[in-house]
Amino acid sequence: MPEKASTEFWKDLKPIANSTKPDALPEVYLSKVATDDDRYYVPFTETVGSRPLWINVKDNSWSDILRAKSAGLVNRHYHPHEVFAYTISGKWGYLERDWTATAGDFVYEAPGEGHTLVAYESPEPMKTLFIVKGPLIWLDENGDTAGYFDVHDYIDMCRRHYDEVGIGAAYVNSLFR
Ligand SMILES: [Fe+2]
DSSP, X not given: OOSOOSSOTTXXXXXXXXXXXXXXXXXXXXSSOSOOOGGGOEESSSSOEEEEEEEETTTTEEEEEEEXXXXXXXXXXXXXXXXXXXXXXXXXXXXXXXXXXXXXXXXEEOSSEEEEEEEOOOSSOEEEEEEEESOEEEEOTTSOEEEEEOHHHHHHHHHHHHHHHXXXXXXXXXXXX
């Protein structure tokens, strides 16, 4: 039961009994995820951090808050699968596209897109919720494949960082679904 209702028209509604199937996994609920607490942001590049929210090993997917406190760069890469983004604050874009995303902006990237993510200097840090269907394929300056980054690299990177900052590597496992 969430917070008790007082005057809301639905206040006497009964929740569904046995609302989850026996084999269903529990939901993930995390409060105020776009925090300013630096410990939660795993360094992804020198200038951009990622806070994992949800990790799906089977589908090689994850959701995160990507953050750059000032100018930031995630260098050129290719996505064989789709990516969704919702901008919480700051300003960012891709060198290859003509829009600039700010708070409230949504982006869907269809499978088959290469791009270079840049965050601008702005009064607020750039924070964006991403849902990434991995992997990222790193590209060199000629657009040729230069390596990859998938959910397994993401998990390893997050575990190492959370261990270092005292949150504990096990926190990462609590996000697996
Ligand atoms: Fe990307």
